[in-house]
Amino acid sequence: MHRVTRFFPILTWGRSYDRAAFTDDLIAAVIVTIMLIPQSLAYALLAGMPPEAGLYASIAPIILYAVFGTSRALAVGPVAVVSLMTAAALGEVAAQGTAGYAAAALTLAALSGAILLAMGLLRLGFLANFLSHPVISGFITASGILIAVGQLRHILGIEGGGDTLIEIGTRLVENLERTNIATLALGAAALGFLFWVRRGLKPALRRLGLGPRTADIATKAGPVVAVVATTLAVWGLGLDARGVAIVGQVPQSLPPLTLPDLSPPLIGQLFVPALLISVIGFVESISVAQTLAARRRERVRPDQELIGLGAANLGAAFTGGFPVTGGFSRSVVNFDAGARTPAAGAFTAVGLTVAALMLTPAIRYLPNATLAATIIVAVLGLVDLGVLRRAWAYSRADFAAVAATIAVTLLLGVEIGVSAGVAISVLLYLFKTSRPHIAEVGRIPGTEHFRNIHRHEVETTPAVVTLRIDESLYFANARFLEDHILDRVTRDPAVRHVILQFSAVNEVDLSALESLEAINDRLREMGVKLHLSEVKGPVMDRLERAHLLGELTGNVYLSQHAAAEDAASASPGPAPQSERTT
Amino acid sequence: MHRVTRFFPILTWGRSYDRAAFTDDLIAAVIVTIMLIPQSLAYALLAGMPPEAGLYASIAPIILYAVFGTSRALAVGPVAVVSLMTAAALGEVAAQGTAGYAAAALTLAALSGAILLAMGLLRLGFLANFLSHPVISGFITASGILIAVGQLRHILGIEGGGDTLIEIGTRLVENLERTNIATLALGAAALGFLFWVRRGLKPALRRLGLGPRTADIATKAGPVVAVVATTLAVWGLGLDARGVAIVGQVPQSLPPLTLPDLSPPLIGQLFVPALLISVIGFVESISVAQTLAARRRERVRPDQELIGLGAANLGAAFTGGFPVTGGFSRSVVNFDAGARTPAAGAFTAVGLTVAALMLTPAIRYLPNATLAATIIVAVLGLVDLGVLRRAWAYSRADFAAVAATIAVTLLLGVEIGVSAGVAISVLLYLFKTSRPHIAEVGRIPGTEHFRNIHRHEVETTPAVVTLRIDESLYFANARFLEDHILDRVTRDPAVRHVILQFSAVNEVDLSALESLEAINDRLREMGVKLHLSEVKGPVMDRLERAHLLGELTGNVYLSQHAAAEDAASASPGPAPQSERTT
Structure with missing residues (x-):
């Protein structure tokens, strides 16, 4: 691929852009814009930002992604889990609603952008792989629970907040008696309506003869209906005077030009949160992008995606x-509405700009409870406790990783939760491979x-022990191998030959090499020869660079059969026995 | 093994103890005691402790190890690397020479004992495996350099110290002009003599007709000669009045009964250093124990060794x-001198107790320079920069781990050095397995x-792609697999069947399972079938608990041959082509 088009995918699809693609993209953009207005406001509320910030965060990023991103349908902007992580990170450096908080949000976005860009340019996209699927599922599920429980305060019209389930729950219970009835009525109505839209509207629309896609898209407009209805209710009934919290005056403005504060102490405080936000955001985004790309037999390039998200x-x-x-959700709507190129994203940006300029007076009376209801309904779709059951059925190690990630995230917060999840997966993997079969x-x-003497009826010779190692040999299992072999040989004084069958050994690192040398030396001291069989080409290439093969007391055989024949004939003793063990 | 004898190995060897074993053990004990007196004093100096602490640290520990340890020849006591780590840890909480320093040393030993004991009872000995051989070699080499350079100040008779090569070097250079000539003369003489003993004495003794073992043991007495000669020189010439630093008055006493300070803040400060000291100490000790045990076709039990070292x-x-x-060195001397049981250790303890009671007045005029010289000569034997060359020749990843461990240890100190080494090894391993062949x-x-189409002349069918995966599938490489397969298929629209040959896949974790499900779904959307072949028994057992096999668009074949035959006959297209690439 040409160097310039590699970094600017827009040059590839832009060249063949025509009127048909333009029409499709425009229709998709209108649908996505309508859906994004309430969603952007809601995620701004979740992140603790002023509502207009949600709109601004959807404009320039969409355009920049359209230039640098490789997915044709991905729609970028504020999303639930990243907004929650943003609130948790900013809560450490400033109080919500202060100028310092909004300023720190700019720093966090700048750091996150720089980290993603650096990862993309250094091709470090593979680092995201260390988040295992169980850890991601557990983390997203726990985040969804934290978000939903955290938004309940807006439905009740009370104070609250916090980073962990216990903090949030305690404050909810403490303030429960201060519940505002008007807010609760509006919030409960919005919540009920939105749940019905999600569960009941689509089948109803299908019965009315709409196609499945159209029905899907229409249900996504549910939040808009809730927003309009509750805004009118607050305005008409003067509910804001009865204590219903509303969005309030929002400036009518283009996205402002802002300069993030890059002072070293602030960067020091926000770097780790920015790193976690970048990785989680990337993992979420790339899964969506790959799922949508595969439906059209297209490919996204992970390292270029990092650059797109960084920009x-x-x-x-x-x-x-x-x-x-x-x-x-926004990317799926964009895709289903027929978006063909990233230009659909650019048109959406134009739509949102118009909204920021013209529609903001209309949302003044929009109650926060409605936004909270849209968030709750959206994030409950992320909660998947079934992952615990599936992981348990599949393997205990995966279950431990999911359960620990969920528990730590709920009890200690999102940042510790995702770090603990990664640490646990890595440790469990090392533990498993440290005791190979x-x-x-x-x-x-x-x-x-x-074949395994414990599973099959096989012939063995008392003086010859053959061990097949079902794992690559590396530092974490090198000593296990030493212990296993030396235990086996010291238990049985008749042994004169040990053959290691290497057919499933994909690698031997320096630690394992030194363990093999130690095994060879110690077996020599016991008068036992060490042989290797069925060593793979790349492993053999590497062993040939070391001293082991020269010092080996036995031989290296291409086939296990030749090794066994040779060893048996070299060792005087009783004839082969037939042996069967459970 | 009986439960009680399992935890008290003394009950096993104690029962068959006879006069012959007694004589052998007693001779070994006398030799080891003579060697241990200067060594214990020297390592106390290195750890920043008063000289008598070195003797005390060799008495009770030897007896307790004799009761609980499984190695018959291991001699426990202060050793170079652990003493260096002790000085680094204690330097953080108190100044050398203060009462707080010696008190913190007791806390550090108690914590280290508790950690080792807990690891032994919980059977966590395998955790030590995460120190790869290159990391250990690099760490020991760098520690040896730090120790040797750090002791130069005693040879020169100047102030100094520090935890990193730069700190130590800077202070050496700053104080160089204050060099004490008398100290330097004594120190240089001792150093020269000890180097000659190490290099030249053994061949000389062999020429005089001594056996190799006797010659070996005699050379170990070199430090005793240096100690006696330089002590007499200081005493006779009154060199202490000329500024030669001497050991000074040492109490004549049995080891005192002490109670370590277990206040939470001190424990908090010393816990991590104690953990690192425990792990490094265990790794060093178990290697020695296993090497010696193998020579007599005996076995040591790692988890019981932890209990012995903890006690x-x-x-x-x-x-x-x-x-x-x-x-x-002490264990090898013990072994070579003929020690047959841990009773030799107990006799050594008696010998050292006598020394603590009777000989301490004699070492009053012993110059620190002599002790520094014995340390330098001993630790230079640990320095093995050749490991860099060997690691480079074998693999770049192992080289990176050694080089980073050496560099970080020298430049940032022992604690960060060993932690960095472990982190680097684990990351490199994950990185390697995240991009499987x-x-x-x-x-x-x-x-x-x-066989590999790039290495052999083979037949392929355009509609069928067979990929053999040479690695277990787990979270770190699950996405790589997805990318690799989908890239391959999108590049080549003729493909109708993908066969994954699983002969070298030892495990499929939940992340990899979900990736396989995603691959299956995406290939289905492209109209391509996914087949598996040669799946191992334990992997198949696990896959059968999941949905994948039910949803698989293709089949699971026992042999790759059957899979290829079936896929080729199912897909209409040109006849098989013979293909050869590079």
Whole structure:
């Protein structure tokens, strides 16, 4: 691929842009814009930002992603989990509603943009792989619960907040008696309506003869209906005077040009949160992008995606926004509405700009309870406690990773939760590979096949022990191998030959090499020869660079059969025995 | 093994103890005692402790290890690297020479003892495996350099110290002009003599007709000669009045009963250093123990070794000592001198007790320079920069781990050095396995064997792609697999079947399972079938608990040959082509 088009995917699709694509993109943009207005306001509320910041965070980032991103359908902007992480990070440095808070949001977006851009340029996209699927599922589920419980205060019209389930719950219970009835009535109505839209509207529309896609898209407009109805109710009934919290006056403005504060102490405080936000945001975004791309047999390039998301976050930092990423629901709507190129995103940006300029007076009486209701309904779709059951059924290690991630996230907050999840997955993996499966094998009579003596009826020779190692050999299991082999040999004084069958050994690192040398030395001291069989090409290439093969007391055989024949004939003793063990 | 004898190995060897074993053990004990007196004093100096603490640290620990340890020849006590780590840890909480420093040493030994004991009882000995051989070699080499350079100040008779090469070097250079000539003369003489003993004495003794073992043991007495000669020189010439630093008055006493300070703040400060000291001490000790045990076809049990070392450290904490572990040189001397049981250790303890009671007045005029010289000569034997060359020749990843460990230890100190080494090894391993080798294979004409299309002349069918994955599938490489397969298929619209040959896949975790499900879904959307072949038993057992096999668009085949035959006959298209690439 040409160097310039590699970094500017727009040059690829832009060249063949025509009127048909333009029409499709425009229709998709109108639909997405309508859906995004309430969503952007809601995620601004979740992130603790002023409502207009949600709109601003959806404009410049969408355009920048359209230039640098590789997915044709991904829609970037504020999303639930990243907004929650943003609130948690900013809460450490400033109080919500202060100028310092909004300023720190710009710094966080700038840092996140710089980190994503650096990861993309250094091709470090693979780092996101260390978030295992169980950890991501657990984290998203726990975040969804934290968000939903955290938004309940807006439905009740009370004070609250907090970073952990216990903090949020305690404050909810403490303030429960101060519940504002008018707010609760509006919030409950919005919540009920939105749940019905999600569960009941689509089948109803299908019965009315709408196609599945159209029905899907129409249900996404539910929040808009809730927004309009509750805004009119507050305005008409003067509910704001009865204590219903409303969005309030929102400036009518283009996204402002802002300069993030890059003072070293602030960067020091926000760097780790920005890193976690970047990685989580990237993982979420790339999954959406890959899912949509596969439906059209297209490909997204992960390292270029990092650059696209990095540019989008830098855009948010310089235009009064906060951290953004590719969102699932908006991207699916964009895709289903027929968006063909990233130009659809650019048109959406234009739509949102018009909204920021013209529509903001109309949302003055919009109650926060309605926004909270849209958030709750959206995030409950993320909560998937079934992952615990599926993980349990599949493997205990995966279950431990999910359960620990969920518990730590709920009880200690999002930042510790995701870090703990990564640490646990890595440790569990190392633990598993540190105790590899080592099968003692014997020959199936009359064949050249060797199988586990505990599973098959096989022939063995008392003086010859053959061990098949079902794992690559590296530092974490090198000593286990030493212990296993030396235990086996010291238990049985008849042993004169040990054959290690290397057919499943994909690597031998320096630690394992030194363990093999130690095993060779110690077996020599016991008068036992060490042989290797079925060593893979790349492993053999590497072993040949070391001293082991020269010092090996035995031989290296291409086939296990040849090794066993040779060892058995070299060792005087009783004839082969047939052996069977459970 | 019986439960009680499992935890008290003394009950096993104690029952068959006879006069012959007694004689052998007693001779070994006399030799080891003579060697240990200067060594214990020297390592006390290195740890920043008063000289008698070195003797105390060798008495109770030896006896406790004799009761609980499983190695018959291991000699525990202060050793070089652990003493350096002790000085680094204690330097953080108190100044050398203060009462607080010696008190903190007891806390450090108690914590280290508790950690080792807990690891042993919880059978966590495998955790030590995460220190890869390159990291250990690099760490020991860098520690040896730090120790040797750090001791130069005693040879020169100047002030100094520090935790990193730069700190130590800067202070050496600053104070160089204050060099004490008398001290330098003594120190240089001792250093020269000890180097000659190490290099030249053994061949000389062999020429005089001594056996290799006797010659070896005699050279170990070199430090005793240096100690006696330089002590006499200081005393006779009154060199202490000329500014030669001497050991000074040492109390004539049995090891005192001491109670370590276990206040939470002190524990908080010393916990991490104690953990690192425990792990490094254990790794050093177990290597020595296993090497010696193998020579007599005996076995040591790692988890019981942890208990033995834990008891030894608790013993040090309650008798005025500091952290101890099994030492290489003393254990080898013990073994070579003919020690047959841990009773030799107990006799050595008696010998050292006599020394603490009777000999301490004699060492009053012993110059610190002599002790520094014995340390320098001992630790230069640990320095092995050749490991850099060997690691480079073997693999770049191992080289990176060694080089980083050496550099970080020298420049940032022992604690950060060993932590960085572990982190780097784990990350490099994860990085390597995150990009597994995936070979596209084809059939060798006329056989049922499948080989890499880039290495062999093989037959392939355009509609069928077979990929052999040479690694277990887990979270770190799950996305790589997705990318690799989808890239391959989108590049080539002729593909209708993808066969994954699982012969080298030892595990599929939940993340990889979900990636396989995603691959299956996306290939289905592209109209491509996914098949699996040669899935191992334990992997198949696990896959059967999940939905994948039910939803798989293709089949699971026992042999790759059957899979290829079936896929080729199912897909209309041109006849098989013979293909050869590079």
